[in-house]
Amino acid sequence: MLIAQISDIHASPGNDGLARLKRAISWLATMQPDIVVVSGDLVNGGWREGYRQILAALQSLACRTLMLPGNADDRTVMREEMPVADYWGGDGKTHFAEPHGDALIVGLDTCVDGYAHGDVAEHLAWLRQTLASGRPGIPLLFTHHHVFPTGISPLDGVMCRGADALGDLLSTGIRRPIAVCSGHVHRQMSSLIAGIPAHICGSICPANPLLLDPAREPPVTDPPALMIHDLRNGRLISSHVST
Template identity: 45%
Template sequence: MLIVQVSDIHASPENDHLFRFDQVLNWLTYLQPDVLVITGDLTDGHWQEGYIKIADRLNQQNFPSLVLPGNSDDRCLVRSVWDENKWAHDAQGEALHFIHNIGGIRLIGLDSTIDYKDYGSVTDHLEWLDNQLSDACSPPSLLFMHHHVFASGIPTLDETMCRGLPEMEDLIRRAPSRLLAISSGHVHRPIAGTFAGIPAYICGSVCPANPVWFGTVNAPPANDPPALMVHRYVSKSITNHHVCV
């Protein structure tokens, strides 16, 4: 089972990021994944035509796609372009979560965005997440989010990481269902860490990457090509690959 994650396209009329997204999609014609997950920040500036262009590209692929919003996205526009049935709403009503069972694994998308804020929060969605992880008989799960759940070390990005993490960690540690890993975006740089005792990842970005900068006076240059992740689930075991194209 090959689950591809793409994050942070940030397409707008003023940049070439749709071309960078095309590079990713062209590479995926060789891989032929089972499903593609996009973890937020598809466009900038509430660009409705950008969402339409991305959706058209996804509709041309021979694999399904799942979409989570990020802090730069407009959820109303996302809803207007994609089928409302893609998402599983919680009690808050506005969040665009998803659940997708495929090949013996459950893909959970947790919408961590807050309107008009760069940081995210899971505080209002923990009951929904608890419901997804409360069945010990459910298949192992892979959790996708936009906002990262462990400190990247990049100061400006860590100011906007997810809120409500201590409560989320407690929930995951006591959940009877097996959570294999958490994978997010937002930082524009591939990073690996841990959260609640399980692997946690930050997917690299389609848009130009942020530098490996830890608050020092000088920032190293960043010239990374478009990036993605491949999550390979075979024989009840998962491996996670960072790929540049």
């Protein structure tokens, strides 16, 4: 089963975000993924037409698409402009959990209204209940905000708060996700949380520099990027792809 992940389009009338997305979708069409997960920050400034155009572009792929909001998104506008997203809850949050093939695709809305950082603390009960449910499939957890420090100080200041509590939950013997997949950082990175592989998907929009030391800022040469998660025979292989 192939699960494609797209993140951080940040489309606006003044940038080439939609064109970059369409190039990524053209590449994905050759892969024919079984499902696409968009892990947040679709548009800038609540651009309504941008949401409509992104939805139309994604619908050119012959597969299911699931979308999470990012801190740059407006949930209300997303709901109005993407009415096909019937998998979102009715409580104002946009969590979801859907079985597809051998996977249980879980999306956790980590956004905090009015802030760039995320927070998972108030959603842990929902996540525990979801992972403990009898829904079939191997869980694969998606968030917008990253759940491990990257070493890039400005971005770690706006990461997902409550990540330690998330790690504690995932260590309690509950059914564990095979991986945690995020965005937000605008570059590809990987680490662990509670011994579980944690990936940050590269962005469709221009990447951030690998600023591990403020005194040494390397050039940014990264092209638009996405991920392919290949779940096969109970094993997950996650590939970072430049488009």
